[in-house]
Structures are given as C-alpha cells and as structure tokens.
Amino acid sequence: MNTSLKDRLIRHMEDGHYEPQSKSELARSLNVDSRQKQDFRALVDQLEEEGRLVRLQKGRYALKREPRNLVHGMIRILRSGKILFIPKKEDPAAAAMGWDLEAIPELELKPNHLGTALDGDRVAVRVERKASKARRNDRRDRFARPDTGMKARVEEVTERARSRWLGVFRAGKNKLGRVLGDGIGSPEYIELVEKPAMEVLPGQLVSVEPVSRGEEKKAPRGKIVEVLGYPDDPHVDMESVIRKYDLPVEFPAAVLRELENLPKDPSSGELARREDWTDRTVITIDPASAKDFDDAISIKATPQGWTLAVHIADVSHFVKPGSALDEEALRRGNSTYLPDRVLPMLPPRLSDDLCSLRPDVVRLTKVCEMKFDKKGKLLGSRFADAYIRSKARLTYQEAFTMMKGHDKGEIPSMVREAWKLASILRRNRYAKGALDLDFPEVRAVMDKDGRVTDIITEEYDESHQLIEECMLAANGAVALTLKNKNRPTIYRVHEEPDSAKLFEFGQLCKLYGHPVHDISQRQYLNELMKSIKGSPDEQLLKLALLKSLMRARYDTEPLGHYGLATPNYCHFTSPIRRYADLVVHRSLDPLLANPPKGAKGPGSVSRLEEDAEHISETERTSASAEKDANRMKLFEWLEGQCFADHPEVHEALITEARHFGVMLEIPRLQIKGLIKPDQLPGGRWVYEAFANRWKNDHGSVLCAGLRVPVIPVKVDRDQQWADFTIASRGERGKPEKTAASGKRENRSTGHKRRPRQARKGDAAETRRKGH
Structure with a gap:
C-alpha cells in the first residue's frame, strides 16, 4: 500500500470542509497520477473493508465516524405511530454523555431518523443534545412531558428482531x-x-x-x-401472530432426544435424599381447564399462627444447565399464550407429565415452608427438596364452594384455614401500600376452527386470591433469603414510575372529580385509588394508572417491587413457564436443608445479567403477541355483532366531541371507537363547537364525560377500530356473561395471563396453564 497516498487521503477526508466524494472525485482532488489510479481504487476498497471508510449513496465515501455518542438499545414502534428508542441498561456511552437513564428511560425518534430499523430491532443510535429552545408557554404545553433536550438517529441496525x-x-x-x-x-x-x-x-x-x-x-x-x-381463514390470524413475532413452535431434535432419556419415575436414591411429604395433606387449586399443576399447598394451624408449605414442581431436577433442554428454555424465555393455543417453554412431556403435580402420583418438588404469627407476620422460612403425592386436585370453583361452606373433612377444613391466613396477608399487603389494580377482563370463547363464538367477562374471587397470596409469600421469602445470603440470582423488579406520567394520571383523575394530592408519595396514591374504587370510572382510571407505571423486568440486583410495595421479590413459583423461576431454583439449591450433590448455583453474575435482559425481552415479545392475538379475536367478535339479531350492549364513556362525531372508549373491552353524526339517533343533531358537544332538537346533549349504551355498526379489523351507535331502549340492559377465571396482564407486576386461568405469583399478575 502506498503509505504517503493513504496519509494524503485520510488528511483530505479529515478536513472540516470535506464533502463525501466518489473514487474519481477523490483521485482528482488528490491529483492522483493516471498510473496510480488503479492502486488508488484498490486503496479505497481496502480502507472500506478495514472499516476506516464508509460508502454512502451514489458511491461517495467518508471516514467512518468514531462511535462517540452511539448508544445501543432497541426500537419500539407503537400502533399509534410513535417511535421509541429504549437504551440498553447502563450503556457506558449514555453515561459518558450524562444521560440519566432512570430519569429519561426512552427517547422518541422521528420517522426519517429510523433508517431501515423496525420494531424490536437492536440498534446503535447517535444521540446529541438539542440546541436550547424556549418552549411556548401556552395551554397546550401545560401537561406535556418535559422535553428531554436530546435527539436521536439510528446509525446502525446491530440485530434484526425478525428474519421474515x-x-x-x-x-x-x-x-x-x-x-x-x-x-x-x-x-x-x-x-x-x-x-x-x-x-x-x-x-x-x-x-x-x-x-x-x-x-x-x-x-x-x-x-x-x-x-x-x-386473513379470515380459520387459525390464519394466530399463525400470522406467530410469524410476526418469530415465536418458536417446534422443539429441536436435540431436545426431543434428551426427553427420551428422562426416567418416568424418580430413582430410590433420589427419593431417599429428599423429604417425604406423601403422608401429609398437599393439594392443588387450579382452573378447571388446566393440564399442568406446578404448585401445591399444605397448611396447618399452630399455637403461634400457621405453618404454610408451598410446593413447586422441581423442574431443575430434569433441566440441567448446559443441556439442550436448558438452552431451548432460555431461548424461549417463557411460555406464550394465544387464544387458541400455547407455545410452551418446556415440552409437554415435562410440563404436562413429569413436572405436573397430579393427584395420587409421586412428584418431585422444592418446598418453601413458612411460619406466620396470628397477625400474618413471617416468623421464619426453610427450604428443601421434597416429594409429594397430592391428595386432591381442586378447581377454583370447588375451592370457592369449600371456603363458603361448612363441609367437614380434612381438605375443606384446610382450604378454609388457608383463606384465614391468605386474607390477613392480603390485608397486610394493601396496608403497606401495594396497589389494588384488580378488575375483570374479557376473553374470547372459540369453536374448534378458532372462530369466536362469544365474549365473556372473567371473575376473580377469593379462591384465586387464596392461591395468589400463598405464591406471593413464597416468592418474597425466597427473595429475602437469597438477598441475605448474597446468592447470585435473578430478581423480579418494578421501579418507581416516571413522575411526569404520574402527574398526567393525576390530572386525568381530577377531570373525573377525584381529589388528587402529591401522588408521587405512595400514601396519597393509595388514597386516590381508594376514592376511585367503586366509582363508575374505576376500570378506566385503573387502566390509565397501569399505563403510567414502569414495566416490571428481571435484574440481578434486588431493586424492589413498586406495585407490591416490597423491597424483596423474585419469581419462584412457575418454573414450568418462566425461565427466571428455574434460575431462582438453582440459586436456592446450596441453601436447601438437603442440597443436591454438587449444587453450585446458576452461574456467574455477568451471565445472569445477560439472561435477565434476554428473558425480560422475550417476556415483552410474548406480551405484545398475546395482546395482538386477543385484540384480533375481540374485533372479530365485534364484527360479527354488527350482523347479530340481538347484539350485546356496552357501556361507553364519551371522551371527546368533534365535528366528525363522538369519540368514545369502552372500558370493559379496552377499545376506542366513534359514533358518526349519521348514527346519532333521536332527531336532528348539531355540533356546537364553542361547547365541544353535540345537541339535538329535543335538548339531548352528548359531550365528554357522559356514559352511553352502544352497539357496533361497522368494524375495521385491520385498523382495529369500530363505529358504534347508541343502543335503543329495547336493546339495553342485556347482562354481561361472566366466567370464573383469570385476570389481565399488569404492567406493574409483569405477569402474563392465560385465558381461562387464574393468577399466582404477583399481585395482579396472572398465571397461565393449559400447555
């Protein structure tokens, strides 16, 4: 290589006035002799290959800029069209430029700064400070999110989220x-x-x-x-979701080979090492449709209070670190629950059989045994490997009947005793400031072809709460022990919400007439939520609060859980469907009363940090896929309702009156819609712009804040939008169908829900079954 020519080229391109040039233009600018032009072109190609030069449009070249101010992270494109850049946690480039990632956890990008990146792609983004500009002090800016003072542009896509x-x-x-x-x-x-x-x-x-x-x-x-x-063909909508999010379906051949080598029954030596609980009353309480049973409880009253044992399927006994099963479980991160199928983290041989705590069958567990006093205070906990033989497989409906009845017998008595403790634990949680975000959710009922036949509202009664409190107690006890023993693990964390978003939520509550103080302080936020409870606006405002909260994630540091108001929390109770729980089981192994031979824990902290980030992302991907799939089925049903003889009537809240119609929300369905002027019944209607309302010649008024009964008249399934009309008197009052089952996913706690399933693990986090 001609060193002097290379130096001249670099100096020329480093000049502050340099504009990108082609090879021919560069040769002319440097007065390259015609005999050297071939060598010069080869030099430019070599520097490009080495990464010193970058080729731009129309074959022009520039020096590749140093990666200063390049922050790595992920792109999120919302359905609203907003484009967000979410930086990688603790990115050194962000820290070097003074970007406080806690105060500003994301940046909004302009569409022309996105490059070729799409939703979910990992990117390197150039972040620069904006020139200071005075904000207009007008009414529109009063509640706007403060300007971050930064702008961003995608420089490189480092990893594509989707291959197709x-x-x-x-x-x-x-x-x-x-x-x-x-x-x-x-x-x-x-x-x-x-x-x-x-x-x-x-x-x-x-x-x-x-x-x-x-x-x-x-x-x-x-x-x-x-x-x-x-798109209207059976199951095509769900297949499209699977491909849209690149969700794994089939298990690799190496995983299937490992399954063949798993013994059907535990060896005598393995049982001898473990605690024998087969002579004690241990039961499972699950949805009627559940196929796997990954947790069980046993409780007895003591002079001091209660002893509660929570048994969790010992998945770590079958899934060893470094195995094909383990690598595939980590790759998936969690199970994904679509309306017509489950994409499990573990093969059904494990989830539905060897790790399922079926009645009258010996199964291996990890047990968390906790002692509580009569006020629900945790006095101590111990952990061990055990094996059980479940005495009963109760459905939630059966457990609820036992809780409310007076049947004699060991199992009904134990269920009632468990509720005594659970009700105290629940009351204590809310007294400490845990957020009460329970509300009903709708789910689709489908036929064998995957077509929606009905929409029902799921209930959440005391039988669900009983199991939830037991699982919350176990998760907290395990997290506290691992933290005190300084064992590397993965915690479930939920950081405090962004103050600007909380402020916006408070302003919304004020519009609905609720007293609002400084809700950045938990006591005032809880007072506000108490005032909302039971009001017509309860569900709408709870949803608004959910959107204001940070999303829960996984981390190797015990950063606390805002939604549960606890400093110590992890996921321990669902290793069949979450990889985080499997990691926690491995972390707990050396601390068991009877640790397995050679128990070492889950590995290095640096590896756990990578795993925590990965499973946080797989969880977000699954949540997005599940939300998309559920909304598809909801709008499919709404479209059918447009042609039904007796369509279901929904209570809608008018959010705004505009010249093109009345905009509304249906809290029960969590959707928005519109009543066009030609769908307004009862006389001639006129839009009064000065009052932002519609008024008819009979004196009736439609404006923001009013509630009206509506039925759908037109649905755009692609855009997920519906036009409605106000229901006539004869159509009103139709009761909503309900079913005893699960709840929605909660952003504050991060669990995902399974239709027809109930919650276990976190407050307002749902448990999903049916692999």
Whole structure:
C-alpha cells in the first residue's frame, strides 16, 4: 500500500470542509497520477473493508465516524405511530454523555431518523443534545412531558428482531406484484424480486424473506416463501401472530432426544435424599381447564399462627444447565399464550407429565415452608427438596364452594384455614401500600376452527386470591433469603414510575372529580385509588394508572417491587413457564436443608445479567403477541355483532366531541371507537363547537364525560377500530356473561395471563396453564 497516498487521503477526508466524494472525485482532488489510479481504487476498497471508510449513496465515501455518542438499545414502534428508542441498561456511552437513564428511560425518534430499523430491532443510535429552545408557554404545553433536550438517529441496525416479513399480497402493475406490511414489524411496502414458487392470490397473507431492507431510500425488496391464506381463514390470524413475532413452535431434535432419556419415575436414591411429604395433606387449586399443576399447598394451624408449605414442581431436577433442554428454555424465555393455543417453554412431556403435580402420583418438588404469627407476620422460612403425592386436585370453583361452606373433612377444613391466613396477608399487603389494580377482563370463547363464538367477562374471587397470596409469600421469602445470603440470582423488579406520567394520571383523575394530592408519595396514591374504587370510572382510571407505571423486568440486583410495595421479590413459583423461576431454583439449591450433590448455583453474575435482559425481552415479545392475538379475536367478535339479531350492549364513556362525531372508549373491552353524526339517533343533531358537544332538537346533549349504551355498526379489523351507535331502549340492559377465571396482564407486576386461568405469583399478575 502506498503509505504517503493513504496519509494524503485520510488528511483530505479529515478536513472540516470535506464533502463525501466518489473514487474519481477523490483521485482528482488528490491529483492522483493516471498510473496510480488503479492502486488508488484498490486503496479505497481496502480502507472500506478495514472499516476506516464508509460508502454512502451514489458511491461517495467518508471516514467512518468514531462511535462517540452511539448508544445501543432497541426500537419500539407503537400502533399509534410513535417511535421509541429504549437504551440498553447502563450503556457506558449514555453515561459518558450524562444521560440519566432512570430519569429519561426512552427517547422518541422521528420517522426519517429510523433508517431501515423496525420494531424490536437492536440498534446503535447517535444521540446529541438539542440546541436550547424556549418552549411556548401556552395551554397546550401545560401537561406535556418535559422535553428531554436530546435527539436521536439510528446509525446502525446491530440485530434484526425478525428474519421474515409479513404482509398481504397485492397485484401490481408489474407481473410480480407487491406485499403490504403493517409498518411496525414489517415495511409498509415490499417489492417482490421473483415469482413465488407457490400459488398466491391477491388478498392472501404471505411471509416474505428479505432481499434488501430499503437502504439508500430504495423500497424494501423480498421474495414470498410461504402463503398463510386469507386473513379470515380459520387459525390464519394466530399463525400470522406467530410469524410476526418469530415465536418458536417446534422443539429441536436435540431436545426431543434428551426427553427420551428422562426416567418416568424418580430413582430410590433420589427419593431417599429428599423429604417425604406423601403422608401429609398437599393439594392443588387450579382452573378447571388446566393440564399442568406446578404448585401445591399444605397448611396447618399452630399455637403461634400457621405453618404454610408451598410446593413447586422441581423442574431443575430434569433441566440441567448446559443441556439442550436448558438452552431451548432460555431461548424461549417463557411460555406464550394465544387464544387458541400455547407455545410452551418446556415440552409437554415435562410440563404436562413429569413436572405436573397430579393427584395420587409421586412428584418431585422444592418446598418453601413458612411460619406466620396470628397477625400474618413471617416468623421464619426453610427450604428443601421434597416429594409429594397430592391428595386432591381442586378447581377454583370447588375451592370457592369449600371456603363458603361448612363441609367437614380434612381438605375443606384446610382450604378454609388457608383463606384465614391468605386474607390477613392480603390485608397486610394493601396496608403497606401495594396497589389494588384488580378488575375483570374479557376473553374470547372459540369453536374448534378458532372462530369466536362469544365474549365473556372473567371473575376473580377469593379462591384465586387464596392461591395468589400463598405464591406471593413464597416468592418474597425466597427473595429475602437469597438477598441475605448474597446468592447470585435473578430478581423480579418494578421501579418507581416516571413522575411526569404520574402527574398526567393525576390530572386525568381530577377531570373525573377525584381529589388528587402529591401522588408521587405512595400514601396519597393509595388514597386516590381508594376514592376511585367503586366509582363508575374505576376500570378506566385503573387502566390509565397501569399505563403510567414502569414495566416490571428481571435484574440481578434486588431493586424492589413498586406495585407490591416490597423491597424483596423474585419469581419462584412457575418454573414450568418462566425461565427466571428455574434460575431462582438453582440459586436456592446450596441453601436447601438437603442440597443436591454438587449444587453450585446458576452461574456467574455477568451471565445472569445477560439472561435477565434476554428473558425480560422475550417476556415483552410474548406480551405484545398475546395482546395482538386477543385484540384480533375481540374485533372479530365485534364484527360479527354488527350482523347479530340481538347484539350485546356496552357501556361507553364519551371522551371527546368533534365535528366528525363522538369519540368514545369502552372500558370493559379496552377499545376506542366513534359514533358518526349519521348514527346519532333521536332527531336532528348539531355540533356546537364553542361547547365541544353535540345537541339535538329535543335538548339531548352528548359531550365528554357522559356514559352511553352502544352497539357496533361497522368494524375495521385491520385498523382495529369500530363505529358504534347508541343502543335503543329495547336493546339495553342485556347482562354481561361472566366466567370464573383469570385476570389481565399488569404492567406493574409483569405477569402474563392465560385465558381461562387464574393468577399466582404477583399481585395482579396472572398465571397461565393449559400447555
């Protein structure tokens, strides 16, 4: 390489007035002799290969900028169109530029600063301080989130979230056609580069393999590799969700081979090492539809109070670190629950059989035995490997009947005794400041083809609360022990909410007439939530609070749990469906009364940090997929209601009156909609802009804050929007259908829910079964 020519080239490009040039332009600027031009071109190619130069549009070159101010993180594109950059925790580049990630946990990006990145992609973003600019002191800015003072631009996509794109095939002017994506996980417009090998018709949903991702302002290009069918075909909607989020379905061959080598029954030597609980009354309480039973309880009254034993399926006995089973479980991170199927973290041989605490079958467990006084104070806890033979498999309905009845017998008496303790623990939690965010949730009832036949409201009664409190107690006891013993593990953390978001929530509550003090202090927030309870606005405002809270995540530091008002919390009670719980079991092994031979724990802290970040992300991906899938089924049902003889009537809250109609929310369904002027019944209506209301010639008024009964008249399933009309008197008063079952996912605690399942593990966190 000609060193002097290289030095001249670098100096030329480092000049502050340099504008990117092509090879020919560079050669002319440097007066390169014609005999050296071939060597010069080779020099430029070599410097590009080494990463010193970067080729820009139209073959022009520039020095590759140093990675100063490049912060690594992830892109999130919301359905509203907002684009967020979420930085990697404790990124040194962010710290170097003085970016307080706790105060500003995310940055909003402009669409033209996104590059080729899509939702979920990991990126390197250049962050710079904005020039200071005085904000307008007008009414529109009063409640706006403070300006972060920073702007960001995606410089590089370091890891793609999805290997395939999803969209609808449309015939085009050329013979190949095009594919239209959602603009979130897939580009809005995809050019096809070749004719697909299979038949594809306009309007069908297809999977596309990217060829180019839209660099240099060109349209993204790809080729169709799979045809899913028409969006309305049975199960196509759920298949589209699976592909949209790249959710794993089949287990690798190596995992299946390991399953074949697992013994059906535990060895005599393994049983001899463990505590024998087969002669004690241990029971499970689960939904009627559950197939796996991963937790069980046993309780007895003592002169001091109670002794509660929580038994959890010992998944760590079967899934060893470094095995194919372990690697696949970590890759998945958690089970994903769609309305018509479950994508389990562990194969059914484990989740539904060997690790399922079935009645009258010997099963291996880890037991957390806790002693409480009569006021519900934890006096002490111990942990051991054990084996049980469950005496009964109760459904929630059966347990509820026993709690409210007077049946004699050991099991009904134990259920009532357990509720005595659980009710005290529950009361104590709320007294300490835990947030009460319980509210009903709707779920879809489907036929064998996956079509929605009905929507019902799920209930959450004392039988669910009983199990929840037992699981919360065990999770807290394990976390406290691991923290005090300084054992490396993964905690469940939920940090304090952003003050600006809490302020906005408080302003919303004021609009609904609730007294609001400084709700950044927990006592005032709890007072506000008490004032909301039982009001017509309760569900709407609880949902608003959920959106104001931080999302719970996993961390190697015990940072506390805001929603539960506890400094110590981890996930211990569901290792069948969450990898975090499996890690906690391994962390606990050396502290057991009878530790397994060679118990070492889960590994290094640095490895746990990587695992905690990974499973936090898989959880977010599953939550997004589940939310998408559930909303698909909800709008499918709403569309059917438009043509029903007796459509279900919903109570809606008017949020705004505009010239194009009345905007509303239906809290029960958690959706928004519109009543267009031509759907307003009862005479001639006129929009009064000065009062932001609609008024008819009979004196009736529709404005923000009013509640009206509505039925759907038109549904856009793609855009997930519905038009409504006010229900006539004959249609009003139809009772909502209910079912005893689970709850919604709660952002404050982070559990995900399974339809027809109930919560265990965190307050307002739901447990999901049915693998």
